[in-house]
Amino acid sequence: MVNVGINGYGTIGKRVADAVSLQPDMKVMGIVKAHPDYMAFVASKKFKIFISDSKSKKLFEDAGIKVEGTMENLVDDSEIIVDATPDDVGKLNKPFYETHKKKAIFQGGEDHDLTNLSFNSYANFKDAWGASYVRVVSCNTTGLIRTIFPLTELGKVRVRANLVRRATDPNDHKKGPINSIEPDLKIPSHHGPDVRSVIKDLDIQTMAVKVPSTLMHVHFVNVTFDKEVSRDDIIENWRRYRRLMFVSGKDEVKSTSQLMEIARETGRMRSDLYEIVLWKEAISLKGSELFYYQGIHQESDVVPENIDAIRSMMQLKEKEDSINETDKSLRIGELAYGR
Secondary structure, three states, X not given: OEEEEEEOOXXXXXXXXXXXXXXXXXXXXXXXXXXXXXXXXXXXXXXXXXXXXXXXXXXXXXXXXXXXXXXXXXXXXXXXXXXXXXXXXXXXXXXXXXXXXXXXXXOOOOOHHHOOOEEOHHHHHHHHOOXXXXXXXXXXXXXXXXXXXXXXXXXXXXXXXXXXXXXXXXXXXXXXOOOOOEEOOOOOOOHHHHHHOOOOOOXXXXXXXXXXXOOOEEEEEEEEEOOOOOHHHHHHHHHOOOOEEEEOHHHOOOOHHHHHHHHHHOOOHHHOOOOEEEEHHHOEEEOOEEEEEEEEOOOOOOHHHHHHHHHHHOOXXXXXXXXXXXXXXXXOOOOOOOO
16 A cells, blocks of 8 residues: 655646545545645645645634644655646655655656656556656647557658647636637647657657636647558557547437436546547548547546556556556446447
């Protein structure tokens, strides 16, 4: 049983905390909150609360939230920390983990060179075996790797991907755009280099825009193979991976809102859709060129990767055993029906 501390309880942290609590070989030692807000109160109903600064203890207690100790206490009690703090905060926390000689997992908001080891369960599980510091790549990058990695098993590929990104998460009332479409003027967007940090030497270029939606991202992807492949081979290879899910417009599944409705109606915790969604009839092969759309639930798709990263870093289970355990606990693969 590995003792896991969660630093941060936002979009990712709260989901990782719940996912860790479902694993038979892990235990949540507590979570770190910086402010005594409503999420700290909610978290206190399930987990021990630790605070980043002892000066804020009275603020928490005045809010009726019991405090177990500081972040230092949680780090001392834990064998590995999942750092789910806001972008660029993880790099400030890393020296603290190093001083306390504790392993740590960082999220995609940090740069690759913070750990020099970016992680995806399918593509490089073994690279994290016994590692001290690992970065789980972002939601968009995870989505791209999930569909591209199986294609690399069929031959050498060239990838051109366009990303339509949600503006922010559903609970965030401060960000935009509200009534506009905002292109990422840096080409390639950071997602292409991020994919290459996991799938080395991949020929990939990415462009991205933000749109006024909070539900999901949608990518449209063009992959060119260096040899002849069949559409059936591509689909059958994708089907080997449970963290990919096929849907069909024939069943009136034509939008991200309908995908979220599927997650809600099937009783997923927080309506989370860990799988990357592929619209089957839109998978088109023209000669050696493949075209497809994929949908990504940005709040949840990196959660399985965090769990598998813990197992690899702590050397608990080999790749397939870890993925199977994680998928079973999160009900991944149950929504596949195969039309």
